[in-house]
Amino acid sequence: MSVRVRFAPSPTGQVHIGNIRAAIFNWLFARHEGGSFLLRIEDTDQQRSTPEAIATLLEVMQWLGLDFDEEALYQSSQRQKHLQAAEKLRSLGHVYSDGPDAASQAMVFRIPWQAEELCEGIQEQGAMRMKIHPEQPVQISHKGLRFAAVSKKGAAVPDSACLAGFKNLQVYDSEGRQIFVLQEHIEEILRDGRQFSLENAVELRFTRRSISYVDQVKGEMSKPLDSMRDLVIVRGDGSPVFHPANVVDDISQAVTHIIRGDDHVENSFRHLLLFACLGAKPPVYAHLPMIVNAAGKPYSKRDGDAFVGEFRDKGFLPHTLFNYLSLLGWSPGDDREKMSREELVQAFSLQRCLHSSAQVDIVKMGALNALYIAEMEPGEFVAQCREFVQHLPWGKELDEDYFAKVCAFMQSRLKRFVDVEQWQYFFGEDYQRDEKFCGKQLSDDNTLAALKALQEKLAALPEFSAANIEASIHEASDEFNIRRGRLNQPIRAAVTGIGTGAGIYETLELLGKEKSIARLNLSAK
RNA sequence: GUCUCCAUCGUCUAGGGGUCUAGGACACCGGGUUUUCAUCCCGGCAACAGGGGUUCGAAUCCCCUUGGAGAUGCCA
Numbered sequence: 001m002s003v004r005v006r007f008a009p010s011p012t013g014q015v016h017i018g019n020i021r022a023a024i025f026n027w028l029f030a031r032h033e034g035g036s037f038l039l040r041i042e043d044t045d046q047q048r049s050t051p052e053a054i055a056t057l058l059e060v061m062q063w064l065g066l067d068f069d070e071e072a073l074y075q076s077s078q079r080q081k082h083l084q085a086a087e088k089l090r091s092l093g094h095v096y097s098d099g100p101d102a103a104s105q106a107m108v109f110r111i112p113w114q115a116e117e118l119c120e121g122i123q124e125q126g127a128m129r130m131k132i133h134p135e136q137p138v139q140i141s142h143k144g145l146r147f148a149a150v151s152k153k154g155a156a157v158p159d160s161a162c163l164a165g166f167k168n169l170q171v172y173d174s175e176g177r178q179i180f181v182l183q184e185h186i187e188e189i190l191r192d193g194r195q196f197s198l199e200n201a202v203e204l205r206f207t208r209r210s211i212s213y214v215d216q217v218k219g220e221m222s223k224p225l226d227s228m229r230d231l232v233i234v235r236g237d238g239s240p241v242f243h244p245a246n247v248v249d250d251i252s253q254a255v256t257h258i259i260r261g262d263d264h265v266e267n268s269f270r271h272l273l274l275f276a277c278l279g280a281k282p283p284v285y286a287h288l289p290m291i292v293n294a295a296g297k298p299y300s301k302r303d304g305d306a307f308v309g310e311f312r313d314k315g316f317l318p319h320t321l322f323n324y325l326s327l328l329g330w331s332p333g334d335d336r337e338k339m340s341r342e343e344l345v346q347a348f349s350l351q352r353c354l355h356s357s358a359q360v361d362i363v364k365m366g367a368l369n370a371l372y373i374a375e376m377e378p379g380e381f382v383a384q385c386r387e388f389v390q391h392l393p394w395g396k397e398l399d400e401d402y403f404a405k406v407c408a409f410m411q412s413r414l415k416r417f418v419d420v421e422q423w424q425y426f427f428g429e430d431y432q433r434d435e436k437f438c439g440k441q442l443s444d445d446n447t448l449a450a451l452k453a454l455q456e457k458l459a460a461l462p463e464f465s466a467a468n469i470e471a472s473i474h475e476a477s478d479e480f481n482i483r484r485g486r487l488n489q490p491i492r493a494a495v496t497g498i499g500t501g502a503g504i505y506e507t508l509e510l511l512g513k514e515k516s517i518a519r520l521n522l523s524a525k
Numbered sequence: 526g527u528c529u530c531c532a533u534c535g536u537c538u539a540g541g542g543g544u545c546u547a548g549g550a551c552a553c554c555g556g557g558u559u560u561u562c563a564u565c566c567c568g569g570c571a572a573c574a575g576g577g578g579u580u581c582g583a584a585u586c587c588c589c590u591u592g593g594a595g596a597u598g599c600c601a
Contacts, residue, residue, distance in 0.1 A: 098599090232599045267596085356593090358538090364537065
């Protein structure tokens, strides 16, 4: 059977960086395997899932080149299926009702008592003895166990777990007497809803069962059933929750591999049970490590740089983001970093994904971006710069030829398109100056005198060309006993106000005689 | 608290018992590219979290400790 993976975001208006990373890995895997990459829009939250939010999502995917196969599935359209699945589970005896009052009863999926008969990957782990606190009676019913665990300090901490976690349960009291044997009552508990409340219980003895599966990136994963709880699948108001919706849609879309963030591992254990109880073959799971921000913390909305749109607005190229993100938590195994889409597809494998979380380094991403910017077609580069300059006060009306020349000078020096704002000195007198840099460069009297002399030489130039400008600068340097080249940064400070830019001779030529001289004058005073 | 997972330079990573005095990249610091900015090139700084095992031999396997993350919702 061919591979089918899906990207299943909730459209919330912004596309989270962690989500899109998962999308990229799914896409890479699908393309590598020659399978299908499906899109499922989990739009059941009607508050946030606006048409605008969905449009943003689709636009971001297109921007990144994440083309999907088949038609996008809108989860809200599947509601009846989700409910039908819940009813099916009820008819098979896997569901009970629970809730504060008769009017709002939720449907709760009971982790099946006969787990090993229904679901692959259930194993007995041997005998367990669990100390519990006698302060609270142990309550046993078809809804599971309620008891008080004992904290390190000896205090009672209320806990609960699913019934299926306690195969062969025997409860002992403080005198060491066996006061309850689950095997003797399991029928009446499950069938008749009988409940037990046991006082003075201090120990639970049972056979631990665990559920396990082989994760394609993390390897063998396992969780004891006694650490799991039954889960609500339909709310008291009749709406299905995430779990059945997700599983049912994965069955509908015949998804073979689920590649998602680490934060879903616990859900996967539960979902495995749901797949099994619905009679479906479970998919293969792969959990990706999370990506974290520069502070090493998980990305949250308020950190900034949490959304794809922010990277685009800063002037990162789509392929930079694609390439960089694909290298977070994965590597091709050799020294390649700058990789084309084709190379990434070719090299990708889940087995080479890492197990630990990765921190985004915006500086390194900038370096990668610079590489991609440097190899852009000049025309395309100019157009892109034009777009970013458009929003700036000085960027509305520009001489196109002049702008193109500036672009040509600056292409190899640009890391992000937002940085075009630093080109302001080419277009007017109202530019930002790096005072610290300028102060340092323009403090020496001899240097200032040389700049003054340079003005006259430049003014006398018949042709204001880079070559002539260079010659004049050399003359001025020689006259004032300044090593050739040492005058360049002071000139740059006077004329551009910042320490980095294009070649200074070319910059002056482009700026023109009048402006160049005027700026030297201003600073030389 | 409990459960699950994770741990190599500041960061992203290579590394599947010997070829590791641990390689690459970004950042940083020097130097070079007929004396500037950038590119490019060369060089430098810098890591196996700690402790026990297993083994002739451990960054690699096991255990413990510590640290981190996630989960413990009628959120998704």
